[in-house]
Amino acid sequence: xxxxxxxxxxxxxxxxxxxxxxxxxxxxxxxxxxxxxxxxxxxxxxxxxxxxxxxxxxxxxxxxxxxxxxxxxxxxxxxxxxxxxxxxxxxxxxxxxxxxxxxxxxxxxxxxxxxxxxxxxxxxxxxxxxxxxxxxxxxxxxxxxxxxxxxxxxxxxxxxxxxxxxxxxxxxxxxxxxxxxxxxxxxxxxxxxxxxx
Ligand SMILES: CC(C)(COP(=O)(O)OP(=O)(O)OC[C@H]1O[C@@H](n2cnc3c(N)ncnc32)[C@H](O)[C@@H]1OP(=O)(O)O)[C@@H](O)C(=O)NCCC(=O)NCCS
Numbered sequence: 001x002x003x004x005x006x007x008x009x010x011x012x013x014x015x016x017x018x019x020x021x022x023x024x025x026x027x028x029x030x031x032x033x034x035x036x037x038x039x040x041x042x043x044x045x046x047x048x049x050x051x052x053x054x055x056x057x058x059x060x061x062x063x064x065x066x067x068x069x070x071x072x073x074x075x076x077x078x079x080x081x082x083x084x085x086x087x088x089x090x091x092x093x094x095x096x097x098x099x100x101x102x103x104x105x106x107x108x109x110x111x112x113x114x115x116x117x118x119x120x121x122x123x124x125x126x127x128x129x130x131x132x133x134x135x136x137x138x139x140x141x142x143x144x145x146x147x148x149x150x151x152x153x154x155x156x157x158x159x160x161x162x163x164x165x166x167x168x169x170x171x172x173x174x175x176x177x178x179x180x181x182x183x184x185x186x187x188x189x190x191x192x193x194x195x196x197x
Pocket of ligand 1: 044104105134143
Protein backbone atom coordinates (compact mmCIF):
# COMPACT_ATOMS: atom_id res chain seq x y z
CA UNK A 1 0.00 0.00 0.00
CA UNK A 2 1.02 3.64 0.20
CA UNK A 3 4.46 3.35 1.73
CA UNK A 4 6.08 6.12 -0.27
CA UNK A 5 5.68 9.69 0.85
CA UNK A 6 4.40 12.21 -1.66
CA UNK A 7 5.52 15.81 -2.13
CA UNK A 8 2.95 18.45 -1.23
CA UNK A 9 2.34 20.85 -4.07
CA UNK A 10 1.17 24.37 -3.44
CA UNK A 11 2.24 24.86 0.15
CA UNK A 12 4.67 27.64 0.99
CA UNK A 13 6.13 28.51 4.35
CA UNK A 14 7.57 31.97 4.12
CA UNK A 15 9.51 31.77 7.39
CA UNK A 16 11.72 28.94 6.14
CA UNK A 17 14.90 29.25 4.11
CA UNK A 18 14.45 29.10 0.36
CA UNK A 19 16.54 25.93 0.19
CA UNK A 20 14.50 24.14 2.89
CA UNK A 21 13.59 20.57 1.87
CA UNK A 22 10.10 20.13 0.42
CA UNK A 23 7.26 18.92 2.61
CA UNK A 24 6.30 15.32 2.06
CA UNK A 25 3.19 13.60 3.41
CA UNK A 26 2.84 9.88 3.95
CA UNK A 27 2.25 6.97 6.28
CA UNK A 28 4.19 6.93 9.54
CA UNK A 29 6.58 4.09 10.34
CA UNK A 30 7.80 2.87 13.69
CA UNK A 31 11.01 4.82 13.16
CA UNK A 32 8.93 8.02 13.34
CA UNK A 33 7.47 7.26 16.78
CA UNK A 34 10.03 9.15 18.85
CA UNK A 35 9.87 12.24 16.63
CA UNK A 36 6.06 12.16 16.69
CA UNK A 37 6.11 11.96 20.48
CA UNK A 38 8.46 14.97 20.60
CA UNK A 39 6.31 16.92 18.12
CA UNK A 40 3.11 16.37 20.09
CA UNK A 41 5.01 17.44 23.20
CA UNK A 42 5.74 20.78 21.50
CA UNK A 43 2.09 21.24 20.49
CA UNK A 44 0.00 22.21 23.50
CA UNK A 45 -2.84 21.90 24.32
CA UNK A 46 -2.61 18.35 22.92
CA UNK A 47 -2.50 15.63 25.56
CA UNK A 48 0.92 13.97 25.30
CA UNK A 49 0.59 10.20 25.22
CA UNK A 50 3.43 7.77 25.93
CA UNK A 51 6.12 7.02 23.33
CA UNK A 52 4.74 3.49 23.25
CA UNK A 53 1.29 4.77 22.29
CA UNK A 54 2.76 6.60 19.27
CA UNK A 55 4.73 3.49 18.30
CA UNK A 56 1.52 1.47 18.35
CA UNK A 57 -0.21 4.08 16.18
CA UNK A 58 2.67 3.88 13.69
CA UNK A 59 2.67 0.09 13.77
CA UNK A 60 -1.04 -0.83 13.81
CA UNK A 61 -2.76 2.29 12.47
CA UNK A 62 -0.30 3.63 9.88
CA UNK A 63 -2.94 3.39 7.14
CA UNK A 64 -5.10 5.93 8.98
CA UNK A 65 -2.32 8.18 10.31
CA UNK A 66 -0.38 10.87 8.46
CA UNK A 67 3.13 12.15 8.94
CA UNK A 68 4.51 15.31 7.32
CA UNK A 69 8.26 15.45 6.88
CA UNK A 70 10.55 18.27 5.87
CA UNK A 71 13.70 16.41 5.04
CA UNK A 72 14.30 14.02 7.92
CA UNK A 73 12.33 16.15 10.38
CA UNK A 74 8.76 15.24 11.35
CA UNK A 75 6.81 18.52 11.30
CA UNK A 76 3.20 17.28 11.19
CA UNK A 77 1.17 14.34 12.38
CA UNK A 78 -2.41 13.10 12.38
CA UNK A 79 -3.58 10.11 14.38
CA UNK A 80 -6.89 8.65 13.28
CA UNK A 81 -8.78 5.38 13.05
CA UNK A 82 -12.08 3.95 11.89
CA UNK A 83 -14.23 3.22 14.95
CA UNK A 84 -14.72 -0.55 15.32
CA UNK A 85 -17.47 -1.80 13.04
CA UNK A 86 -17.91 1.56 11.33
CA UNK A 87 -15.89 1.76 8.10
CA UNK A 88 -17.88 4.80 6.93
CA UNK A 89 -16.39 6.99 9.69
CA UNK A 90 -12.84 8.10 10.35
CA UNK A 91 -12.19 9.53 13.80
CA UNK A 92 -9.35 12.06 13.89
CA UNK A 93 -7.73 11.90 17.30
CA UNK A 94 -4.78 14.33 17.26
CA UNK A 95 -3.48 16.83 14.73
CA UNK A 96 -0.08 18.38 15.39
CA UNK A 97 1.72 20.93 13.21
CA UNK A 98 5.11 22.28 14.23
CA UNK A 99 4.84 25.96 15.19
CA UNK A 100 7.13 27.01 12.33
CA UNK A 101 4.80 25.39 9.78
CA UNK A 102 1.42 26.68 10.97
CA UNK A 103 -1.01 28.93 9.15
CA UNK A 104 -0.13 27.52 5.71
CA UNK A 105 -2.90 24.90 5.55
CA UNK A 106 -0.60 21.98 6.36
CA UNK A 107 -3.22 20.68 8.79
CA UNK A 108 -5.79 20.87 6.03
CA UNK A 109 -3.47 19.21 3.51
CA UNK A 110 -2.84 16.29 5.89
CA UNK A 111 -6.60 15.82 6.34
CA UNK A 112 -7.06 15.78 2.55
CA UNK A 113 -4.21 13.29 2.13
CA UNK A 114 -5.80 11.01 4.70
CA UNK A 115 -9.26 11.06 3.14
CA UNK A 116 -7.83 10.47 -0.35
CA UNK A 117 -6.35 7.09 0.61
CA UNK A 118 -7.94 4.06 -1.07
CA UNK A 119 -8.16 2.30 2.30
CA UNK A 120 -10.66 4.99 3.39
CA UNK A 121 -12.71 4.89 0.19
CA UNK A 122 -15.84 3.93 2.17
CA UNK A 123 -15.53 6.86 4.57
CA UNK A 124 -18.14 9.57 4.15
CA UNK A 125 -17.92 11.11 7.63
CA UNK A 126 -15.01 12.57 9.57
CA UNK A 127 -15.43 12.82 13.31
CA UNK A 128 -13.20 14.67 15.71
CA UNK A 129 -13.45 16.53 18.98
CA UNK A 130 -12.44 20.10 19.72
CA UNK A 131 -12.26 21.95 23.00
CA UNK A 132 -14.12 25.28 23.19
CA UNK A 133 -10.92 27.31 23.55
CA UNK A 134 -9.03 25.74 20.60
CA UNK A 135 -10.09 28.14 17.86
CA UNK A 136 -7.27 27.18 15.46
CA UNK A 137 -8.34 23.54 15.57
CA UNK A 138 -11.98 24.46 14.99
CA UNK A 139 -11.09 26.71 12.06
CA UNK A 140 -8.91 24.03 10.49
CA UNK A 141 -11.75 21.48 10.56
CA UNK A 142 -14.40 23.98 9.40
CA UNK A 143 -12.11 25.07 6.54
CA UNK A 144 -11.69 21.42 5.57
CA UNK A 145 -15.45 20.86 5.64
CA UNK A 146 -16.06 23.98 3.53
CA UNK A 147 -13.43 22.93 0.97
CA UNK A 148 -15.15 19.55 0.64
CA UNK A 149 -18.63 21.15 0.56
CA UNK A 150 -19.52 18.92 3.50
CA UNK A 151 -21.96 19.61 6.32
CA UNK A 152 -20.93 19.97 9.96
CA UNK A 153 -22.91 18.86 13.00
CA UNK A 154 -21.76 19.23 16.58
CA UNK A 155 -22.68 18.05 20.03
CA UNK A 156 -20.96 17.58 23.36
CA UNK A 157 -19.15 14.22 23.58
CA UNK A 158 -17.17 14.31 26.85
CA UNK A 159 -17.95 16.70 29.70
CA UNK A 160 -15.10 18.22 31.70
CA UNK A 161 -16.23 16.07 34.62
CA UNK A 162 -15.69 12.90 32.53
CA UNK A 163 -11.94 13.50 32.90
CA UNK A 164 -12.14 13.08 36.66
CA UNK A 165 -9.61 15.01 38.71
CA UNK A 166 -7.59 16.02 35.65
CA UNK A 167 -8.24 19.61 34.59
CA UNK A 168 -9.64 19.22 31.09
CA UNK A 169 -12.11 21.18 28.99
CA UNK A 170 -15.25 19.69 27.55
CA UNK A 171 -14.67 17.89 24.22
CA UNK A 172 -17.19 18.77 21.51
CA UNK A 173 -17.79 16.21 18.76
CA UNK A 174 -17.65 17.64 15.23
CA UNK A 175 -19.14 15.45 12.51
CA UNK A 176 -18.17 16.44 8.98
CA UNK A 177 -20.75 14.61 6.91
CA UNK A 178 -21.30 13.88 3.22
CA UNK A 179 -17.63 13.88 2.27
CA UNK A 180 -18.12 11.85 -0.89
CA UNK A 181 -21.17 13.75 -2.11
CA UNK A 182 -19.45 16.70 -3.74
CA UNK A 183 -15.91 16.12 -2.63
CA UNK A 184 -12.82 16.61 -4.63
CA UNK A 185 -10.56 15.11 -2.01
CA UNK A 186 -7.40 16.05 -3.75
CA UNK A 187 -4.36 17.43 -1.99
CA UNK A 188 -3.77 20.28 -1.33
CA UNK A 189 -6.90 22.19 -0.37
CA UNK A 190 -8.00 25.05 -2.62
CA UNK A 191 -6.86 27.58 -0.02
CA UNK A 192 -3.39 26.06 0.04
CA UNK A 193 -3.24 26.23 -3.74
CA UNK A 194 -4.14 29.90 -3.62
CA UNK A 195 -1.45 30.59 -1.06
CA UNK A 196 1.12 28.38 -2.72
CA UNK A 197 3.86 29.00 -5.24
C1 LIG B 1 -4.49 23.29 15.04
C2 LIG B 1 -3.29 23.12 14.12
C3 LIG B 1 -3.10 21.62 13.84
C4 LIG B 1 -3.58 23.84 12.81
O1 LIG B 1 -2.51 23.58 11.90
P1 LIG B 1 -2.31 24.55 10.63
O2 LIG B 1 -1.46 23.85 9.64
O3 LIG B 1 -1.87 25.89 11.07
O4 LIG B 1 -3.79 24.55 10.09
P2 LIG B 1 -4.40 25.37 8.90
O5 LIG B 1 -3.40 26.36 8.36
O6 LIG B 1 -4.95 24.36 7.96
O7 LIG B 1 -5.62 26.12 9.59
C5 LIG B 1 -5.48 26.87 10.79
C6 LIG B 1 -6.62 27.89 10.90
O8 LIG B 1 -6.68 28.34 12.24
C7 LIG B 1 -6.53 29.75 12.26
N1 LIG B 1 -5.86 30.09 13.52
C8 LIG B 1 -4.58 29.90 13.85
N2 LIG B 1 -4.35 30.35 15.10
C9 LIG B 1 -5.55 30.80 15.55
C10 LIG B 1 -5.99 31.37 16.76
N3 LIG B 1 -5.16 31.57 17.79
N4 LIG B 1 -7.30 31.72 16.87
C11 LIG B 1 -8.15 31.52 15.86
N5 LIG B 1 -7.79 30.96 14.67
C12 LIG B 1 -6.50 30.62 14.54
C13 LIG B 1 -5.73 30.08 11.03
O9 LIG B 1 -5.88 31.44 10.70
C14 LIG B 1 -6.37 29.12 10.04
O10 LIG B 1 -7.64 29.56 9.63
P3 LIG B 1 -7.83 30.42 8.28
O11 LIG B 1 -7.12 29.66 7.19
O12 LIG B 1 -9.31 30.46 8.09
O13 LIG B 1 -7.21 31.75 8.53
C15 LIG B 1 -2.00 23.72 14.73
O14 LIG B 1 -2.28 25.05 15.11
C16 LIG B 1 -1.50 22.95 15.95
O15 LIG B 1 -0.75 21.99 15.82
N6 LIG B 1 -1.94 23.38 17.15
C17 LIG B 1 -1.52 22.74 18.41
C18 LIG B 1 -2.16 21.36 18.54
C19 LIG B 1 -3.66 21.38 18.39
O16 LIG B 1 -4.35 22.19 18.99
N7 LIG B 1 -4.17 20.45 17.55
C20 LIG B 1 -5.59 20.38 17.23
C21 LIG B 1 -6.34 19.57 18.20
S1 LIG B 1 -6.48 17.88 17.65
